[in-house]
Amino acid sequence: MSQPGPNTPRFLFATCHVGAEQALINEWARIHPGWKPAFRRPGFLTFKAPEDWRPSAFPGAIFCPVFALSIGLSYGGVEGESLEELAQKWWALAGDLPFHRVHVWQRETKPPELRPDDAPLPSQTLLAQTARETLQRTCPRLPSAGQAAFDPERPAAFGDLVLNCIVIEENHWWLGYHSVMESHSRYPGGVFPIYLPEHAVSRAWLKMEEALQWSEFPIRAGSRWAELGSAPGGASQALLDRGMYVLGIDPAEMHPAVLQHPRFTHLRRRSTQTPRRVFRNIRWLLSDMNVPPNYTLTAVESIVTHPIVNIRGVILMLKLSKWSQADRLPFWLTRIQSWGYNEYRVRQLYHNRQEICVAALQRPFRRKRQVQRRRF
Ligand SMILES: C[S@@+](CC[C@H](N)C(=O)[O-])C[C@H]1O[C@@H](n2cnc3c(N)ncnc32)[C@H](O)[C@@H]1O
Structure with missing residues (x-):
């Protein structure tokens, strides 16, 4: 397990439901005063650490806010005109970070009340699928799990290190990083692959x-x-x-x-x-x-x-x-x-x-x- 080095970011990212952003900011301020909200889009936020924050050796050993669907270290965003350009910049940003898994998903774009029951999971939207396929194709160093490291339905193991690609927009991807400490963080975006069966009488x-x-x-x-x-x-x-x-x-x-x-x-x-x-x-x-x-x-x-x-x-x-x-x-x-x-x-x-x-x-x-x- 690598120790935090000089390049460990001083930002965390969190994803949440659209509409819950302010509740997340308030919760964060209550539990960890001194952190400042930075980059912000619906369903996606980053927070800047206070001066005295020492990044943990375990990127997932971060507190787990109620209103965050997922959380991790934030390495910043990349923009590009093509999928190949985005992937090349994203892998360059990931550098030599060790990893067992790659989680790719799209931030939420609609409040949960407006999401149809049959909407694709955030890891299965068209944008997430194309991003995942491109990252898989261009991966410079496959981890021991091989191509399965990209499979959104295969749970990561507790303690696994995970590179997160969050699709902010079609031409804008983010790099996050976490180690798996919670049941939900084994899956992309903290979302379990659960599907409504036909016999279910309500959502x-x-x-x-x-x-x-x-x-x-x-x-x-x-x-x-x-x-x-x-x-x-x-x-x-x-x-x-x-x-x-x-x-x-x-x-x-x-x-x-x-x-x-x-x-x-x-x-x-x-x-x-x-x-x-x-x-x-x-x-x-x-x-x-x-x-x-x-x-x-x-x-x-x-x-x-x-x-x-x-x-x-x-x-x-x-x-x-x-x-x-x-x-x-x-x-x-x-x-x-x-x-x-x-x-x-x-x-x-x-x-x-x-x-x-x-x-x-x-x-x-x-x-x-x-x-x-x-x-x-
Ligand atoms: C969101 S719905 C529940 C959905 C349900 N769990 C399902 O799986 O389909 C809320 C329910 O709470 C019931 N409710 C409200 N007050 C109640 C009470 N004091 N005791 C029992 N049920 C109550 C309502 O009648 C309503 O059916």
Whole structure:
């Protein structure tokens, strides 16, 4: 592993959803004051380090902001009139940086609300594909993985060094660099290769599958889940597809395909009207209610802290009616930790819209001590 040298850049890049740029800038300023936003395009930003910043020997050992889809060291951009010119300049900029993988993807150009369900992933847009093919063809020194080093569907290994080519515009590519430290950074742009199956009744299927892959929760087929806000049922289907049992709680109608599933049960009522005993055998909880974050937190708190309930992990989709609500995140996390969840991750997922996903886990898992009835 090479140590940071005199040419290690003093900039980091981050990609994010279009619309989340200011939330990312605010978050960065809150956690790492002294960094200054520099180059900026929708869905793509760079930040200049303060004087006292010492680049890490591990380019990926950088903090992981909630609103960043991907992050890494930023080596700058190249412009060119042809693909060959762009590739030649990009490889020249990469110089002798060691690498195991090359991730190529296009920055987001539309807010997630305007992205059709069948839109290509950022690594599979036409511009990303042509950039990848050109870089592959002109690669001056193939890593040990050979041509597979460019394959966007093949996950990089933890610790791998990755050259990032971010297509800013057709004639403008960026060079980034990271080492893989997080589940999502194994894939180009931090986006898991997940596709909506034909049987899915809503796009929440994508969001749930992404949440499961990203959170790396230790779940097995046969685990028992409850979902608050389960209608029409895409997220429950993602769980059912993995062999889970699901209790869906929602006053709205479930899609018949979900309702008829042998491992699905519907309680047609609000979370607040649900007796706590129904959660007695549930170990995992998902909340996807279209309500303000404080409502979700109060509803979930009243379930997971109940003496007869033992929930090992929760996945909470917290809807932000205004981006500025993200400033409340530290308080929300303190509250979630106070329920006994000692491991947590937070991220705006690729398949989230104006919302964030919190995955919180109790490790090791300890059931609450049941109050024993005295026998006379
Ligand atoms: C975004 S939709 C959920 C999508 C769903 N997870 C899926 O996979 O298709 C939000 C749902 O939250 C439900 N909801 C809102 N308040 C609720 C509450 N207090 N208890 C249960 N469900 C609630 C709504 O009825 C609505 O169906």
